[in-house]
Amino acid sequence: MPYDYIMKNIAVYLRTSTEKTKGLDSQYQSILNSLDSSHKRPVCIYSDSGISGAKLNRDGLNALKNDVDLENISMVITYSFSRISRSLRDLINLLDYFDERKVVVKSITENFGLDTPSGRFVINILGSLAQFERSIISERIKSGMAAAKKRGSRIGKERSINHDLVLKLRSENLTYHQIATIAGCSKTSARRICLKFHNPSLMVNKGKE
Secondary structure (H helix, E strand, O other): OOOOOOOOEEEEEEEEOOOOHHHHHHHHHHHHHHOOOOOOOOEEEEEEEOOOOOOOOOHHHHHHHHHHHOOOEEEEEEOOHHHHOOOHHHHHHHHHHHHHOOOEEEEOOOOEEOOOHHHHHHHHHHHHHHHHHHHHHHHHHHHHHHHHHHHOOOOOOOOOOOHHHHHHHHHOOOOHHHHHHHHOOOHHHHHHHHHHOOOHHHHOOOOOO
């Protein structure tokens, strides 16, 4: 094994999405059954009950990370990697976090960990998939923004519109296009403001809009 385990504890991380403790007990028993005679060091239990794996801010997980930072933990064993996180991206980040601190993470369900070449290979594949997922999402966002811009849609938070200015410009017989240019808004917004204040004189079609 590449890491030094002497006088450090094994951490067991358990998580269920519901408040039922039976699920935690079942996970813990399965983990204990998986430990061979070489694992005689103290076992520290960290658990989160009734918390989604999509959330990273969990009391049990935070306590585990705190003890890892204090260099009290040499190995983390979990029932499955989905107990650590449901998000592939977050899982990869957490595994990198543990690996940087020379802490091995093992899953008894997937039956591999960071302490074997095959386990590291699988994690690298998962990391590549997570990066690919991020790239696809980024491209979709860029494509969506480009399409919206082409349609003339405003991107980002809409600027505050000076209603008084819009109403004043309309009362001076300016078209909605002219008002939009001066007030820095869309023609639709200018028209909507005039409609909101229900002033018939402002709604008369005065030339081209």
